[in-house]
Amino acid sequence: MTETTSDRTVPVERLKLGDHACMSLREVESPWKVFTAYTRTSLARREKVLLVMNPDDMNDDDVVALMDGGSGHVAAARESGQLSLKRNTEMYLPDGRFQEDRTIDLYTEEVNRAQREGWAGLRLTADMSWAPKVGLDHDRLLDYEASVAPLFADPLFTAICWYDQERFGDGLLNDMAKVHPLRVLENLDSIDATATPEGSRISGSAELGSRAEFIETLREALDHRDTTGPARFVLDLRDLCFMEAHCAWQLISLAGALPDGSEVTVRCGELLGLVLRQLGADEVPQLVLSVEDDEVAV
Template sequence: MSEGREDRSWRLGDHVSAMYSADDECRDLLTRYVRAGVRPGQRVAVFLDADDADLARHLTAAAPAAAPGQLVITRYGTGGFDLTARTGPALVERMLDGMAAMREQAAGDGYGGLFLAGKMTWALRAGLGADELVRYEAAANRFFGDARVAGLCLYDRRRFTKDALTAIAAVHPGPLLRFTVGGWGAHLRLSGELDASNAAALPSILDIVAGADSTVLLDASELRFLDAAGAGTIVRFAASRPHRSTVVRCTRGVRQTLHLVGADTVPSLVLRDQVSGV
């Protein structure tokens, strides 16, 4: 990702990974993220390591305008995030359940959204391998499809292998691609750009609506760019549901790319102009 743009691009619906190589770099990333969430009045929750007391104090001081309870800084291993007794799928479920509870609490307290950020070193202590961590991040895409939340996952280049970081970054759609799940469960909205940097995230995003026993509406009206790999994923998704229509509302450029990779050969795939109804 382009690490100079976070404070301008972060918003609800994001699921972004950020890599850092030094403690001060991590501090600066978190400072900008906290301020980006506090400024419009969202609740901001940050998860830090047990030895990050100085960083916690810095972040608190960096957001003097935060209302009481608006900025929540938590250490892994405490409260609902005690990870010591969980492994594999149970650990992933515990993390996602904990984040969902925080989202509902933020809504109950009157906040319009929740900005979440966390140092991902907890995964190393929990013994998650690279493949398991990629599966966790793919599962988290479903959670961040809720337009009430944003997520920043911080990875220390000194602790994770280059191959692991490449795979992990690929399943994070942000900051170039955003998606939200509509009011009915088979409505998925894509915006931004879908290219080689985030195309690996698309299957887990489409999985959110894959089980719908109805027409799926994929609203790509605000998708500015779609590469051939992403277009192929959409065409294969439609082909996997031969008895239920997949309607893609899109621009002329996106439509042309879909045609190039075989959209015409899939009867269940219906392409509509971006201003048309379903």
């Protein structure tokens, strides 16, 4: 079970307007599956999307083709202006120098433009690789990331700032997690588990590709409890965007195997609560469902 310094680690599908998140990747990894899901979801919600990329990345036509996948929806969004593509030098270093206030003003204008154009909000991804290229001091970069908080006060703006692990190093990335309220999972089918004061939080997607990891994560959460008597703890699954039936059945089975008198409170959204109840969760006395309205459609 991993510990994170951000308050929450979430799959990209759980981001909502007003969220400021970071994501880190190694050079051999690609962010485009995550960004494609992020973009398609945002376009469907009638939000504008702004992708701020490295100048050395793919050209705009290739990016659109990759995310479009032949559907025509992403290409149409680019034609209508709902999708905008820029380079990070344009947003952060227009004259070769970085000025915090100028950058914040540029993003404020992008949010205002999206609103004027009639979109529900603005979703951003920003490649932060420009910073080491100009030798920007780490403390100054951290100060900048902290200073953009007012942009998210009015929930019209969502941003993922993504950092290359090899280029920035673990030290800076750990600090970045402290100034970003959320961390985005780097893969669509991954699982992340975090200890909480009440028990455990599991986020991600419990599907065929991550089934074994999810079940092992569940076992680990239960194994950390005192098995000599009844156990009482909270399993927070509100940031789990999908759970297949087999994984849901495993959760019910593991809870049912706990000693009599144990109580596992599962906090989840309506859809997951429905799946668990259909599989017999209400018949397991050790399992208590605490169902909340889903913030994001899954």
